[in-house]
Amino acid sequence: MFGSSLRNSIAINSLAMPEAPKHLCHDPKDNLDDDDDDGSSNNNKRALEYIEEVTTNADEIQEKVLAQILSRSANAEYLQRHGLEGRTDRNTFKNIMPVVTYEDLKPDIDRIANGDTSPILCSKPISEFLTSSGTSGGERKLMPTIEEELERRSMLYSLLMPVMDQFVPDLDKGKGMYFLFTKSEAKTPGGLLARPVLTSYYKSSHFKHRKHDPYTNYTSPNETILCHDSYQSMYSQLLCGLYQNEEVLRVGAVFASGFIRALKFLEKHFVCLCNDIRTGTLDAKITDPSVREAVMKVLKPNPTLADFVETECMKGSWKGIITRIWPNTKYVDVIVTGTMSQYIPILDYYSNGLPLVCTMYASSECYFGLNLNPSCDPSEVAYTLIPTMAYFEFLPLDEINGHTNSISQLEQEHLVDLADVKLGQEYELVVTTYAGLYRYRVGDILRVAGFKNKAPQFNFVCRKNVVLSIDSDKTDEVELHNAVKSGAEQLAEFNASLTEYTSCVDTSTIPGHYVLYWEISTNDHTPTIPSSVFGHCCLSIEESLNSVYRQGRVSESIGPLEIKVVENGTFDKLMDFALSQGASINQYKTPRCVTYAPILDLLNSKVLSSYISPKCPNWVPGHKDWCTLH
Numbered sequence: 006m007f008g009s010s011l012r013n014s015i016a017i018n019s020l021a022m023p024e025a026p027k028h029l030c031h032d033p034k035d036n037l038d039d040d041d042d043d044g045s046s047n048n049n050k051r052a053l054e055y056i057e058e059v060t061t062n063a064d065e066i067q068e069k070v071l072a073q074i075l076s077r078s079a080n081a082e083y084l085q086r087h088g089l090e091g092r093t094d095r096n097t098f099k100n101i102m103p104v105v106t107y108e109d110l111k112p113d114i115d116r117i118a119n120g121d122t123s124p125i126l127c128s129k130p131i132s133e134f135l136t137s138s139g140t141s142g143g144e145r146k147l148m149p150t151i152e153e154e155l156e157r158r159s160m161l162y163s164l165l166m167p168v169m170d171q172f173v174p175d176l177d178k179g180k181g182m183y184f185l186f187t188k189s190e191a192k193t194p195g196g197l198l199a200r201p202v203l204t205s206y207y208k209s210s211h212f213k214h215r216k217h218d219p220y221t222n223y224t225s226p227n228e229t230i231l232c233h234d235s236y237q238s239m240y241s242q243l244l245c246g247l248y249q250n251e252e253v254l255r256v257g258a259v260f261a262s263g264f265i266r267a268l269k270f271l272e273k274h275f276v277c278l279c280n281d282i283r284t285g286t287l288d289a290k291i292t293d294p295s296v297r298e299a300v301m302k303v304l305k306p307n308p309t310l311a312d313f314v315e316t317e318c319m320k321g322s323w324k325g326i327i328t329r330i331w332p333n334t335k336y337v338d339v340i341v342t343g344t345m346s347q348y349i350p351i352l353d354y355y356s357n358g359l360p361l362v363c364t365m366y367a368s369s370e371c372y373f374g375l376n377l378n379p380s381c382d383p384s385e386v387a388y389t390l391i392p393t394m395a396y397f398e399f400l401p402l403d404e405i406n407g408h409t410n411s412i413s414q415l416e417q418e419h420l421v422d423l424a425d426v427k428l429g430q431e432y433e434l435v436v437t438t439y440a441g442l443y444r445y446r447v448g449d450i451l452r453v454a455g456f457k458n459k460a461p462q463f464n465f466v467c468r469k470n471v472v473l474s475i476d477s478d479k480t481d482e483v484e485l486h487n488a489v490k491s492g493a494e495q496l497a498e499f500n501a502s503l504t505e506y507t508s509c510v511d512t513s514t515i516p517g518h519y520v521l522y523w524e525i526s527t528n529d530h531t532p533t534i535p536s537s538v539f540g541h542c543c544l545s546i547e548e549s550l551n552s553v554y555r556q557g558r559v560s561e562s563i564g565p566l567e568i569k570v571v572e573n574g575t576f577d578k579l580m581d582f583a584l585s586q587g588a589s590i591n592q593y594k595t596p597r598c599v600t601y602a603p604i605l606d607l608l609n610s611k612v613l614s615s616y617i618s619p620k621c622p623n624w625v626p627g628h629k630d631w632c633t634l635h
Contacts, residue, residue, distance in 0.1 A: 052167035056377070059392050060460035064424035066392040071095060074396060074439055078128040083113060083443065095422075104400070104417050104435060104444045107146050114147050120195025126441030127151060133198040135205060135369040136589070147199055148369045150440045157394060157439070158202075159211040161372045164391075165364050166220035172380040173335050177219035179254035182246035182331065183338070184267045185223075185230045186238055186590040201589035202369045203259065207231060224249045226299035235590055237291050239270050241300050244278055244287075246331075247271075247314055248304055253331040257338030257362075259591045261348035264339050266580075268326065268355055275318040283311035325357035336360040341383045342465045346486075349383055350502075366465065370447055371395045371438050377457055387454035387462035390423060397423045398444065399432035399451075420444075426453045426461050433469060473510055473598055475517045476562040478554040482597050488549035489521065492542040499538070500531045505576040508598050509605060511567070518564030521546070522608045524571050536616060543568055543618035555624035565618040571611040582607060 059066055075093040078084060087101055103109070113125050118134065126149055134147040170176060187207050190200040198205075206212055213227055229241040246253065258264035271278070277288055285306030287297055317329050327334055334356075341349050341361050352361055360380060366373045366388035374390040381387075390397055398420045426432060434447045451463035466483060473480040480488075485508060493503035504526045511520045543566045547558060557563035580593055582604065599605060 049167035049170055052164050053171075056164060056168070056375075056389075056391075057458070060389065060458040063392045063458070063460040064422065067396055067423050068095060070393060071098060071396040071437060074437060077439070078124070078126075078441065080124055081128055081441070082123065082125045083441070099418075099420070102444050104420065104446060106446050110442070110445070114149065117149060118147060118193035118195055118197065118199075120193075122195075126443075127439075129153070129440075131197065131441070133200065133205060134193065135202040136199050136587075137369040137592075146369070147193075148202075148440075149442070150205070154438075154440055155206065155209050155211050158206055158367075158372045161365065161367070161375070161391065161394065164375055166218075168375060168377055169362070169364065169379055170220075172378075173255075176254055176335070177222075179333060180222045180224050180249060180252045181338075182224045182249075182253045182256045184239065184242055184258040184263060185225065186235065186263075187231050187233065188587075188589040188591070189233045191587070201592055202367070203591040204589065224253060226303065228293075228295040228299035232293050232296050234293065235584065237293050237296055239267060240274065240278070240288070241291055241296050243267060243271055243274075244281055245300060245303050247278060248282055248307065248310070250310070250314075250331050251333065254333055254335050255338055256327060256331060256334055259340060260594060261339040261341045261352060261361075262594060263590065264337065265348060265351060265355075266577075268323075269577075271318065271326075272323065275315065279311040279315040279318075282306075282314065283308045324354055327356040328359065334359060336362045338362045338364060342386050343467060343482075346383060351504075366390075366463075368447060368449070370442060370445065371436050373397075373434075377462070385454075385464075387464055389457045389460055389462045392423060392460060395439070396437040398435040398437075399423070399426050400435055400446070402431045402433065402450065423461060424459055428453050428455070431466060473508055473519050475510060475512070475519070475564075476557050478551070478557050478563060480519075480550060480554060484549075484551060485597060488546045491549045492546035493523075495538055495542050495545065496525065496534070499527075499534045501525050501527045501534060504573075505595055507576075507579075507596055507608070509600065510598075514564055516562055516564045519566045521566070521568045522571050522575075522612075523568055524573060524576050526573075536614075537619075539568055539570070539614075539616035540619045543616060544620065544622065547618050547622040550622070552624065555622045558621045559624045565621075567615055567617045569608070569612045569615045571608060572613060575608065575611040578611075579604065579607060 072093040075084065075089065075098065079089075079091045079093075084102075087103070089097070089101055092098070110126075114134075117125055117131050122130065129151045131149045132152045133150055135150050137146040137148060166176065185203070185207060187204040188201050190198050190204065193199055200208075207230055213231075215221060224246045225242040226245065229238055229245065232238040232241070246256075256264070258267065281287055281304065283306065285304055287300055287304065291297055291300070314330055317326065327337070337352060337356050337359050339348075339352070339361065340363050341352070342363055349361065361383050362379045363376050363383065363386045364379055365375055372394055374388045374394070376386055377389050378385075378387070399422075400420050420435060421432075429452070431450055431452045434449045434451055436445050436447055437443050438445070448469045450466040450469055452466050453461050454464045455462045467481060469481075473485065489503070489506055496502055502525070504524045506521055506523050508519060508521050511518055547555065547566050554563065558565070576595060579595070583593055584590060596604075599608070
């Protein structure tokens with residue numbers, strides 16, 4: 006045992022891991038001013054060379070990353086418990102270590118949360134817990150992290166603009182208007198902070214004391230981002246963005262829904278915001294002293310700008326409002342992959358068709374990679390996993406017996422490495438991190454879209470286990486979204502559109518049935534929509550669902566689908582409720598399936614009318630492409 010450990014130790018010490026360029030891993034206290042054109046150009050060049058190197062040698066680097074992770078935590082209880090005994094080679098790791106879910110790790114995580122400081126999952130001290138999104142997977146999970154992970158995340162952030170600069174030059178000549186938010190923190194019984202990953206990053210010295218960089222020059226002062234009060238934070242960030250409207254070259258938020266929420270806030274509060282711009286004062290509702298001080302350093306009386314913004318906001322149509330108020334904007338930087346794709350039409354409306362850019366793929370468990378072609382169409386976004394971030398494995402979907410939470414030993418043997426995935430195949434992502442997750446199932450389903458050198462590029466397909474099920478049917482998030490999109494198309498002829506939706510299973514009826522909650526946007530020219538139209542929407546959705554569902558309808562094991570139309574603003578109240586329960590505004594996504602009773606009570610209290618499918622959808626035995634024999 007000792008000989009094996011010693012040999013592995015010697016081998017690891019001889020490995021030469023690629024080093025990120027120094028400017029990507031700066032000391033946050035080092036604020037040397039080297040933001041001249043030549044400096045920025047050289048920094049960008051070094052960043053792109055780094056990407057080229059790590060993607061060219063992806064498999065070799067992955068092997069080194071795994072060896073480094075296992076060597077550093079050789080004395081961790083979790084690895085010893087499974088009999089790894091200090092070995093760091095891939096084959097031993099794959100043969101010995103199980104593929105796990107959060108529930109498998111929860112007892113160990115609870116021990117750490119309750120104050121056990123022994124090296125349970127990782128040799129390095131757990132510095133805090135990162136809470137996962139409350140709307141992904143249905144519960145807030147505690148993800149362990151260590152101090153050095155901040156450096157790793159900062160490095161990935163620092164690669165974003167060098168990539169973007171290849172497609173949209175001169176971004177260093179202006180500012181970015183990004184709506185970024187922090188969430189109040191909690192402490193575990195053992196005293197560790199538990200907070201969302203973005204709150205952790207924004208509160209770190211890596212963000213607060215970041216080196217001056219023209220590419221991270223934001224309209225929002227740090228104090229407005231760090232303000233816990235969501236109203237004061239949103240108001241002050243929007244005010245600063247409006248005041249500096251001519252300097253703004255790019256706008257964004259984390260998710261598309263968050264950016265749209267900011268525009269809705271502007272629509273509601275523009276009179277007050279314009280008054281502040283006109284007078285150079287700050288509304289009395291903004292009481293945070295640090296926010297007031299920071300904003301007043303930016304704000305000066307500007308009646309001309311106030312009149313301009315007010316005039317634009319008072320026009321009947323908000324089409325193109327982004328380019329009207331921020332005329333130099335070159336793109337909108339938001340996540341519009343996965344279910345966020347539903348916001349693409351409204352973003353196109355507000356932005357006059359500006360490019361929608363998705364730059365980065367990350368989660369509470371780990372930061373994964375980048376979109377190296379940010380100018381692509383949102384439907385074609387593919388993320389390149391950066392091999393130095395973690396050790397990545399992939400579970401082929403066609404090897405799993407359904408989307409279950411546990412897999413057999415035989416299925417574990419089908420996991421493939423980063424360099425061995427196949428073009429066009431779908432996989433579930435499995436990660437081993439520096440912070441103590443080993444062969445952890447993230448729950449994201451990815452499809453291989455191509456390769457950057459030897460590193461694969463992935464389309465994000467969906468989150469696993471977001472499903473509706475009555476009988477043997479299983480409807481996942483993507484299928485539901487596509488079906489709803491198909492059904493909602495019938496609203497267009499009435500000058501109406503679907504603003505937001507969620508779903509649930511109603512088993513109070515026999516048989517049970519799917520229920521969709523729809524919030525619909527109308528205008529002054531929208532006539533009354535006949536009940537029959539909503540009935541046809543129900544049927545269109547059912548026709549778009551899978552064969553197992555349609556068979557269940559025909560065999561009467563599933564009842565007719567129901568649409569409940571809710572009041573305008575219902576989904577804003579749903580988000581407010583989630584935030585009051587501890588969800589992060591940065592990570593919040595409208596849940597596509599809800600089971601929590603208070604949320605269902607809220608939705609049902611806002612129902613204006615309900616409609617059911619008028620008949621069973623079409624179904625014939627066999628595959629849809631097969632010929633049916635009579």
